[in-house]
Amino acid sequence: MNYRHAYHAGNFADCVKHALLLWLVRALQRKEKPAFFLDTHAGRGRYDLASPEALQTGEWREGIALLRGDPDPALADYLGAVERLGLYPGSPRLIRSLLRPIDRLACCEPHPEEVAALKREFAHDPQVAIHRRDGFEALGALLPPRERRGLTFIDPPFEAEDEFARLAEGLRRAQRRFPSGVIAAWYPIKNQARVRQFHAMLQEGGPQDALAAELWRSTPLDPTRLNGSGLIIVNPPFGFPEAASALLRALHARLARETGSGYAIAPLDGAMTRLS
Numbered sequence: 001m002n003y004r005h006a007y008h009a010g011n012f013a014d015c016v017k018h019a020l021l022l023w024l025v026r027a028l029q030r031k032e033k034p035a036f037f038l039d040t041h042a043g044r045g046r047y048d049l050a051s052p053e054a055l056q057t058g059e060w061r062e063g064i065a066l067l068r069g070d071p072d073p074a075l076a077d078y079l080g081a082v083e084r085l086g087l088y089p090g091s092p093r094l095i096r097s098l099l100r101p102i103d104r105l106a107c108c109e110p111h112p113e114e115v116a117a118l119k120r121e122f123a124h125d126p127q128v129a130i131h132r133r134d135g136f137e138a139l140g141a142l143l144p145p146r147e148r149r150g151l152t153f154i155d156p157p158f159e160a161e162d163e164f165a166r167l168a169e170g171l172r173r174a175q176r177r178f179p180s181g182v183i184a185a186w187y188p189i190k191n192q193a194r195v196r197q198f199h200a201m202l203q204e205g206g207p208q209d210a211l212a213a214e215l216w217r218s219t220p221l222d223p224t225r226l227n228g229s230g231l232i233i234v235n236p237p238f239g240f241p242e243a244a245s246a247l248l249r250a251l252h253a254r255l256a257r258e259t260g261s262g263y264a265i266a267p268l269d270g271a272m273t274r275l276s
């Protein structure tokens with residue numbers, strides 16, 4: 001467990017995942033029924049972009065720093081939330097900021113320092129439960145929720161060699177436990193071959209009714225670089241492809257680095273058709 005998100009917070013991959021995540025949270029709240037949100041790999045909740053960790057990599061300079069002040073209406077909700085929440089909000093803080101009094105959020109994080117910070121962040125908040133535990137195991141323990149409506153967000157650190165396989169198994173498990181729930185799972189895009197393998201893995205007995213939304217800021221060929229950011233969305237809410245396409249178009253306009261960049265939204269059963 002060496003991974004610390006403080007080195008990467010607010011980078012281009014975070015911007016893609018968090019902008020889509022906010023849209024999904026709001027989509028779950030279209031009905032006036034309670035919803036449950038599960039953040040399986042939560043991190044510490046919010047990040048100081050002036051911290052030594054953030055300054056060491058400077059990754060946010062090629063992420064949120066390029067988006068601030070962007071007038072594109074597609075980004076207004078995400079950029080408004082970042083502005084309003086102060087520091088860079090991680091997924092628990094972003095989800096919490098939208099909770100209605102009838103909703104609940106559960107967060108899992110095993111790293112001792114990260115979970116301690118997360119507990120401080122949400123001390124005495126009756127709508128947020130923090131679990132110091134493995135996020136993949138929590139899929140079995142915390143799903144299905146009593147609300148029977150909800151979103152599971154899975155955002156692993158991808159430190160281990162078998163993380164794609166664990167994620168594929170996690171997606172299968174989450175859908176078995178809670179078939180009607182929406183799931184959003186993040187994955188890194190380094191080279192395209194690895195991503196195609198992952199999509200193929202998901203097709204074999206994997207989640208039904210799933211889409212992949214991807215943005216790559218440089219050609220996804222070099223396996224040593226983070227070239228893109230992807231999300232698998234299971235049970236995408238009505239209107240997701242159109243909304244995601246507007247969001248990715250706006251993000252791509254600012255975050256792309258090379259001519260080989262692009263974005264796409266597609267079912268898992270075919271090659272991703274580039275939209276840009």
Ligand SMILES: C[S@@+](CC[C@H](N)C(=O)[O-])C[C@H]1O[C@@H](n2cnc3c(N)ncnc32)[C@H](O)[C@@H]1O
Pocket residue numbers: 001003004005040041042043044045089090091092108109110111114133134135136155156157
């Ligand atoms: C990419 S970061 C999460 C960022 C966060 N979701 C956000 O958007 O702000 C991955 C987190 O997973 C944590 N982690 C590592 N192994 C884990 C496990 N087995 N279960 C749950 N979380 C884990 C790491 O400590 C790290 O904080």
